[in-house]
Amino acid sequence: xxxxxxxxxxxxxxxxxxxxxxxxxxxxxxxxxxxxxxxxxxxxxxxxxxxxxxxxxxxxxxxxxxxxxxxxxxxxxxxxxxxxxxxxxxxxxxxxxxxxxxxxxxxxxxxxxxxxxxxxxxxxxxxxxxxxxxxxxxxxxxxxxxxxxxxxxxxxxxxxxxxxxxxxxxxxxxxxxxxxxxxxxxxxxxxxxxxxxxxxxxxxxxxxxxxxxxxxxxxxxxxxxxxxxxxxxxxxxxxxxxxxxxxxxxxxxxxxxxxxxxxxxxxxxxxxxxxxxxxxxxxxxxxxxxxxxxxxxxxxxxxxxxxxxxxxxxxxxxxxxxxxxxxxxxxxxxxxxxxxxxxxxxxxxxxxxxxxxxxxxxxxxxxxxxxxxxxxxxxxxxxxxxxxxxxxxxxxxxxxxxxxxxxxxxxxxxxxxxxxxxxxxxxxxxxxxxxxxxxxxxxxxxxxxxxxxxx
Amino acid sequence: xxxxxxxxxxxxxxxxxxxxxxxxxxxxxxxxxxxxxxxxxxxxxxxxxxxxxxxxxxxxxxxxxxxxxxxxxxxxxxxxxxxxxxxxxxxxxxxxxxxxxxxxxxxxxxxxxxxxxxxxxxxxxxxxxxxxxxxxxxxxxxxxxxxxxxxxxxxxxxxxxxxxxxxxxxxxxxxxxxxxxxxxxxxxxxxxxxxxxxxxxxxxxxxxxxxxxxxxxxxxxxxxxxxxxxxxxxxxxxxxxxxxxxxxxxxxxxxxxxxxxxxxxxxxxxxxxxxxxxxxxxxxxxxxxxxxxxxxxxxxxxxxxxxxxxxxxxxxxxxxxxxxxxxxxxxxxxxxxxxxxxxxxxxxxxxxxxxxxxxxxxxxxxxxxxxxxxxxxxxxxxxxxxxxxxxxxxxxxxxxxxxxxxxxxxxxxxxxxxxxxxxxxxxxxxxxxxxxxxxxxxxxxxxxxxxxxxx
Numbered sequence: 001x002x003x004x005x006x007x008x009x010x011x012x013x014x015x016x017x018x019x020x021x022x023x024x025x026x027x028x029x030x031x032x033x034x035x036x037x038x039x040x041x042x043x044x045x046x047x048x049x050x051x052x053x054x055x056x057x058x059x060x061x062x063x064x065x066x067x068x069x070x071x072x073x074x075x076x077x078x079x080x081x082x083x084x085x086x087x088x089x090x091x092x093x094x095x096x097x098x099x100x101x102x103x104x105x106x107x108x109x110x111x112x113x114x115x116x117x118x119x120x121x122x123x124x125x126x127x128x129x130x131x132x133x134x135x136x137x138x139x140x141x142x143x144x145x146x147x148x149x150x151x152x153x154x155x156x157x158x159x160x161x162x163x164x165x166x167x168x169x170x171x172x173x174x175x176x177x178x179x180x181x182x183x184x185x186x187x188x189x190x191x192x193x194x195x196x197x198x199x200x201x202x203x204x205x206x207x208x209x210x211x212x213x214x215x216x217x218x219x220x221x222x223x224x225x226x227x228x229x230x231x232x233x234x235x236x237x238x239x240x241x242x243x244x245x246x247x248x249x250x251x252x253x254x255x256x257x258x259x260x261x262x263x264x265x266x267x268x269x270x271x272x273x274x275x276x277x278x279x280x281x282x283x284x285x286x287x288x289x290x291x292x293x294x295x296x297x298x299x300x301x302x303x304x305x306x307x308x309x310x311x312x313x314x315x316x317x318x319x320x321x322x323x324x325x326x327x328x329x330x331x332x333x334x335x336x337x338x339x340x341x342x343x344x345x346x347x348x349x350x351x352x353x354x355x356x357x358x359x360x361x362x363x364x365x366x367x368x369x370x371x372x373x374x375x376x377x378x379x380x381x382x383x384x385x386x387x388x389x390x391x392x393x394x395x396x397x398x399x400x401x402x403x404x405x406x407x408x409x410x411x412x413x414x415x416x417x418x419x420x421x422x423x424x425x426x427x428x429x430x431x432x433x434x435x436x437x438x439x440x441x442x443x444x445x446x447x448x449x450x451x452x453x454x455x
Numbered sequence: 456x457x458x459x460x461x462x463x464x465x466x467x468x469x470x471x472x473x474x475x476x477x478x479x480x481x482x483x484x485x486x487x488x489x490x491x492x493x494x495x496x497x498x499x500x501x502x503x504x505x506x507x508x509x510x511x512x513x514x515x516x517x518x519x520x521x522x523x524x525x526x527x528x529x530x531x532x533x534x535x536x537x538x539x540x541x542x543x544x545x546x547x548x549x550x551x552x553x554x555x556x557x558x559x560x561x562x563x564x565x566x567x568x569x570x571x572x573x574x575x576x577x578x579x580x581x582x583x584x585x586x587x588x589x590x591x592x593x594x595x596x597x598x599x600x601x602x603x604x605x606x607x608x609x610x611x612x613x614x615x616x617x618x619x620x621x622x623x624x625x626x627x628x629x630x631x632x633x634x635x636x637x638x639x640x641x642x643x644x645x646x647x648x649x650x651x652x653x654x655x656x657x658x659x660x661x662x663x664x665x666x667x668x669x670x671x672x673x674x675x676x677x678x679x680x681x682x683x684x685x686x687x688x689x690x691x692x693x694x695x696x697x698x699x700x701x702x703x704x705x706x707x708x709x710x711x712x713x714x715x716x717x718x719x720x721x722x723x724x725x726x727x728x729x730x731x732x733x734x735x736x737x738x739x740x741x742x743x744x745x746x747x748x749x750x751x752x753x754x755x756x757x758x759x760x761x762x763x764x765x766x767x768x769x770x771x772x773x774x775x776x777x778x779x780x781x782x783x784x785x786x787x788x789x790x791x792x793x794x795x796x797x798x799x800x801x802x803x804x805x806x807x808x809x810x811x812x813x814x815x816x817x818x819x820x821x822x823x824x825x826x827x828x829x830x831x832x833x834x835x836x837x838x839x840x841x842x843x844x845x846x847x848x849x850x851x852x853x854x855x856x857x858x859x860x861x862x863x864x865x866x867x868x869x870x871x872x873x874x875x876x877x878x879x880x881x882x883x884x885x886x887x888x889x890x891x892x893x894x895x896x897x898x899x900x901x902x903x904x905x906x907x908x909x910x
Contacts, residue, residue, distance in 0.1 A: 005467040006532040012460040077461040078544070078836050089533070089607075107562060109838045109873070151833045152544075171878035175838060177885050178829055374633055378606045381533050383564045383630060418564070420875040423626035430632050 010081035024064035112417030114145035136211035139338030140172030142230035147181035231267025240273025258412035268346025302361035329450025336425035465536035479519035567872030569600035591666035594793030595627030597685035602636035618661035686722025695728025713867035723801025757816030784905025791880035
C-alpha cells in the first residue's frame, strides 16, 4: 500500500478530456421519454424549443466518450481537478479498519458540484447563438453555479427563485446578483403564469413548480432564450461524470479501488457523476463495486416511490420519463437538504437501480444526518452541506460495520458541497429543533395520485 | 517561461517543516515591549500568565527557522499546501502584460488564513497542560479558526463575541458552536467586567475592547486557562510565514519571482505571513521585491497613524508595543472589512515600514474595494472576503499601471479568505448603500489622545 496523502491531488494536465456516458454500457437503456402532447416516444427535436440542440442530442446519445469542449475545460481548470481526501481523522475517531475517501466538490464559489454542468450547458447555448437563459432555483446551489457560468460566458440569466427561499436565503440571492444574474422572486410579474397566481393570491410564497413554469414560459416566449436544468437529465449526468473520472484516477494514484461507492441522491446528478466510471466497470464485468444511493426519509423516491412514467418538472412541460417517483404532486416536508427535495429520480439511475446494478438505496432521517455532519466537520474540518451529509451518514455506518467485521474495506463517498450557506439548518440542529419527518403511506398516496396515465 | 497551470499545486510532501522568523534577518529589531505595570522592557515571563510559555518565547525569538511540530503539520495537511492561482482571466479582462498570482487561503472551513496560527497556538497550550482557552472575536474568522483548532486538539474554548456582531452574524456563531465552542455574547454575565457593564447598561451591544477584557479576565481567573490572540503578535506572524514559504516554492515551480508583493493589513498577520520569505530576500540583499500593504481608508493605521507605543488590545492588558497606531481609543466607523478594524499594526511590520523595507502602504475606500471584489469574482470565480479585496484593488491598479507602461511585471497578492459569510456587505454594495467613510483629522486626534505616555 502506498503512502496516501491527506489530499490526493490530480495535476491539471490530467483533467479528463472527455466525459463518460454510462448509457453506452447499459445492457438496456432507460425507457424512452414520451412527448406528453402526442403520447409517443420523444426525440431530441422535441427538446429543441426548450434546450440547446447539442444538449438535446446529448440527452439521447449512446456515444461512450464525449469530448469536453476546450472552452469548458479551461474553466474547469479554475477549480478542477477537485481533491480526493483520505479521511484519516474520521477513520481514527471511528476506530475502523476501513479506508475512507471522499471526493470534495465544494471548493468552488457555487459551493457544490453543480458548476460542472452549468458550464457546459451555458457553453452549448452560447455556441448556438442563444443570448439569454432562464432557470429556477430552490436551495440556490444551481442558481449560483449557473450565475457564475453565465457571467463567464457573457450570457444574460434570469433566475426564478422560490419566493420563500429568496426571503430565507438572501445571501444566495446576493451571490447570484454579484455574478450579474437577474433574480426574480417567484411568483413574479414577469410572466403570465406568475401574474395569474399573484392575482389570485398576492401573498403567495411560491413553489418549485411555479418557478419552473415561469422560467420555461420566459424561455419559450423570448427570442434567443433557452431554459436550463441542473439535475435529473442524462446530459447532466454526462457532465458530472468528470467527478468520478477524476476520483478513479486519484484512487489509482494510491493503488486503491473502492469496494463501496456512496452518494446522496436528489435528482441524481451527484450520485450519477461520482459512480459513472465505477459503474462502467460493473456493467462490463471488470470489477464489482457496491453502490449505495442515500436519500432523505422525508423524500424517499428510490425507497418508497413507484417506478413509473412521470413529469420531470412539476410544471409538466418537459417530456415524461420513467423513473422512481413520488408523483410530481408530492409535497415534501420542509427539510433542510433543499437539494434533495425532488419528487423523482434520474431515469438512468432509476433504470440501473431497477436492474440491480445500483445495488442499494437508503433513506436517512434528518437528525441522524446532522449528527453525522457534525462528527465529520469536527474531525475533517469541512462543514458539509446537508445534502452531502446523507452520504456521510452511510459512509460512517459502513465504516462501523467494518469495525465489527474487521474488514479493511475501501469506501468512496461524494462530498458534493459545503454548508456555508446552510447555517440556518445547523442552528436548528444545534438547538434541537429539527424533527424527523417521515411521510405516511396516505401522504405518499396523494403524490402517486398525481402520476399521469401512460399506456 | 514554463507553462503555468491555473493553480500551482505544491505536493503535500513539500509542506514546509519550519516556520521562518523574519526577526532573525532584521538589521534592527522592533522596539521592546514594555510592561505597563513597571514601565520596563517586558520579558517572555511577563507574558506567561496570559499566553502559553512556548508562545511567549516565540514572541521574543530571533531563531531564523523554528520547527513546525508534527502534530500541527499533520493538521496543516488537511488543508495545506494551499493553491497558488494564476489569474489568467483577470489578466485578460484587464488587458495587462502583468502576470498576476494570488495565494488563496480561503480553502478551509474557517474561511481564512487564521487557522494557520490557531492550530499551533492551541497545540502549544495543550502541550503545557492547558485545558481551556478564551478569546474574543469581532468579524468571526478568528473565532471560527480557533473553534476548529480547539475541537481538533480537544480543548475547551470560550469565545466572547461582540454582542452586535453575534446578532448580525448568527451563522458565524453557529459554525463555532458546531465545532463545539462555547460562544458568549459580550458583554456577558460570565465575568466581573461583563456584569459591571450590564449593570450600567443592560442593552449594551459590546465592543472588541469589552470582549477582550472578558476573555482575558476569564483566562487569568480560571485555573488551567490561557488567552489566545489571532493577529498583531510576532508569534502569529511566525506561524503565518507558512503562507509565504509555500508561495515562494510554488513560484519557483513555474520559474517566477514576484516584482510586487501585495497584502491587506489589519493587524498584519496576513501581510506578514505572505511577505516573510520575500522580505528575507530583501533584508539579505538577495532580491529586491517591492512590498505594498493595503488598509481601509476608514482605519488608516499605516498611512495616517503615529509610530508610537500603544496597547495591543483596547482593554490595555497586554504589554505596550511600539507600532503604527491610531490609539487604542480610536473608534473606527462600521466598515465591512471587520478584520481590518484594528487600531494598531504588528510591531514587526511597523518597524519594517518605518525602516523602509516594507515599501508602501495604501489606504483604499470601501466602494473601490467592492468594485474590485466584484470584478475579481466575475473573472476568477472566487467570492473574496472584504478584507482580502483590499489587496485585489491594489493588484488591479498595479496591473493597469503595467498596461500603460507595457511592463510584464510579476504581481503576487494574498487572497486571505472568502466572503461566504460576508454577503451582508455584498448586499449593501449591490444596493449602492455603502458609504466611503474617511475619518477627519479631528476624529483621528481623539484616538491619538488615548495613546499612553511612555518615556
